[in-house]
Amino acid sequence: MNKTGIIFFPAFDWSLGEFHPEREERLLYTQEQIFEEGIMDLPQVRQYSPGVADLFDVLRTQAIFPDLQQHNLDAHLIAVGSSLVLGNALMKKEITNGFALVRPPGHHSGATVWGNRGFCTLNNEAILINVLRAKYGIKKIAVIDTDVHHGDGTQDIFYHDPNVLYISIHQDGRTIFPGTGFTEEKGGPNAWGSVLNIPLLPGVGDEGFLYALENWIMPAVEAFKPDLIINSAGQDNHFTDPLASMNVTARGYGKITEMIKPDLAVLEGGYAIEGALPYINMAIFLALAGEDYSGVVESQKPQNTEIGGDTIRSFLTDLKRTNKAVRPSWVFRKEQFLPAGDWVYSEKSIYYDTDGFKENRKEYIRKCSHCGGTVLMISQKTSAFQKAVLARIPFEACPDCEQAGYDLAETFKKLEKTVLLQNQLRDQVHLWRDGREVNPFGG
């Protein structure tokens, strides 16, 4: 029998605004449903109480700019902390799987953070993954993101990381926020193929999702041989979701969960707070607990015509062919500030929709055949002309990449106001302000 851990943290006193989809009652009806069903009384279920994440665990994974004190992180730290509570319970073998039914969500929050985007400020799964690696020595983790939106934040954080496989199945970015997640995005120069994006046509329902899982996603996961599987369990693929146009049912989500068999599922989006969440959360939970979810039936019936059968099969076959055919093309750059080695350059612009500003980022990654490669990100919040720098020495870095990380920090602390060094190899973080090393956690 599975022992399933659950943390239910609806954050009833936190919202992004009265009319905002991410508001207090997002999990109100889910609470009504799961409490009335008595799921906490199932003999194999263990309810945990929420935790608060350590700021160190945040900074190991995400660079919070210009500093932690500029953000109100309370609710986000609890959503992360709760995911960590279940992660610890899993590692201690108290549970065989778990569901962090928490808000706010996190998968749009990336490697550098200037504010809230797509309702996310901290990335629940990414921070969790790096805690599991740092604290428990877990080597390989697969993330399957079943939110309707591309989890661009999670992809951003692990883009150069060969030991984290990020798979996202979502509504095509040309039709929905955040506008990314094309099948050509397959990972950085040292981690090519560790990202798999499956953008779908609007209207795909249970059948299409299950087909993609069976024929593409699960085989990819099996080939990767992860030690752990994490599901970013967004629920906005539901046929009642106000922000998206997919056609998945609650029982479809149950089946998806059954196929993925995640060690941990973390709630992401899902904004049909009446039509979808109470049912999907039940179905996912029951599937995790090994219980029959066939009785979970929405009170509304799907109305859109579903894109199913041959249409979705041939669509996915074509997409798979396209994905296979993509070849990497890297832009190499030489800059004075770069230590020895070959550095691949890219740049991106990140829009923070909640607060309405942009971040421009230049990114350099040290091409390396021994490790994930040191990363440099020079980030600028455009409206405020504020600049900040992140240097990251990856888990299991080789000596050359490690040295490159220190050299970058040394160089940039003299050049820029804010410099953060994430030393994942030695499990340390350092912050410099105006050239002086300061306590990154404030105080």
Add this chain to the structure above:
Amino acid sequence: MASLIGIDVGGTFTDAVMITNGVIERKGKIPTNQDDILNTIISALDYLQISKAKNIETITVSTTLVTNAIMQKDLPEVELILFPGTGMKLSSLPWPVDYSVLTGVLDYRGRVVVPADQSEWQTLAEKLNKQSVKPLTAIVSKFSHRNNVFEEQLAAYLHREVPGITTALGSQSGQANFYRRSLTTYLNLAATELFQNFAYQLKMAVEARGCRAPIRVLKADGGVLPLAKIRPVESIYSGPAASVLGTLAQSNPEESYVVVDIGGTTTDIGLVLSGSPLISTHGAQIGPFLTNVRSLAVRSVSIGGDSAVCLDQGEVMLAEYRLGPAYCIGGISPTPTDALRYLNLTDYGDLQRAEEALGMLLPENQRTASDLRRTAEIIVEKMVEKIARAIEQLLEEWKTEPAYKVWEVIHHHDDFKFYIQLSGGGAPGLEAALEDRMKLRTVLTEFSEVSNAIGAAMAKPTFSWTLHLDTKFSIYRIEETGEQGIWTGPKKPHREVEDFLKELAQKQAVGLGIETDDLEKEIFDYFPLVENYHTVGQIVKGAMHVPPGVIGRIRS
């Protein structure tokens, strides 16, 4: 001067006290007759000489009547009829009783999704008519705490079609959890006749002694209600609540401590945080029944002063049962009490016999003073270890309570300075050992041996009114009473809701004989109901409590 009377029916002994003006006037213990709880209580009242007392204000009993009947499966059969709707399969949870299932689906806001199928009802009525002359029928629908339409309609139908039927509805207690609500409704109905007979006879017996004082019953959550108002199932597990309240009456208000009540074979452990007993977030479990009966967060360990001590492969073991009283007071088996007596940690019992008792645990050639002493110490250590683990578990449970709001998590682990309040017949002599093990100051409660009866006597009436209001549907519900009514106030209320609930609480409190001077407001949550970027109503959740506590303090 008016007196308060408290009776606590325990497994072995029944404690009784009469308290006048905070002073214990009479106290005593009589053996409990488990087969005749009513007469045990009446004997205890006679022991206190209530027929001679002039002015008795209240009589409060904490009784194991219903607990015993449930545990011994001594209750009549109840027909359990469920409207499980959609969702989790009934078979996912263990049901200790049979049930039958009817069609009809409600959603989480109480909307009818699939109506009931009345053609099924006729078959049911025929079956009930055939089965029994006076069938007891518990009817529970999923989400009936949001809308009791199916339950009420079926009950009305059955009352027409099945003469002599008694029905009980799940919505009469309006808390979530269909499973627990079903089992609680079942148990309550099953225990009703037994309890009513008991209540009637107790009242008669008290009146026959010339006493007209109101009789109250202690509940598992530490509150009391008049004999005629209590739902029988709420009288289960009032013993541990009595221990906590008894300690409360003998300590300073605002203090935080662990209550450890060591009885003959069980030790009850409770927690008081700044003068308020900790309430469990789950309902009480009794035997195989999970209920939604509100109770104090307590732990019970099967260990006490009379627990039998035996040998298991040469090692001293504490049994989870009792073989009569301690050897040192005339029993047949060595017990922790003998160990405490031998170590001179108590002067209760005969020292010579205590030594004999310990000797029984050693080979004849190893009964030197130091061997006996070592054996006694091991017994005390083992007892303290068991209790200590239970204390740690309870503290852990408190620290890991679920929380649903940011401020609850952020302010969850406020520092409390705990100490231990030790009470109960088995308590004397254990302070030092427990203090040493827990590294917490340990104090022996003054009237340790009748602490539970003091708790019963001095318990305050309590009640809670938890409101769930949906202004879009203009319906309010009260969890504790199951009341469902029409809301005539505004769609986006604010203070009006709080005033509404306060008024309702005050009015109903009068009917229950409860003073509402210290009505406590819980923070109200307001959830806007948004449709197309417009607020179309609100769901409001809030509560008013008369919290558990005691009337005054005992003076020595």
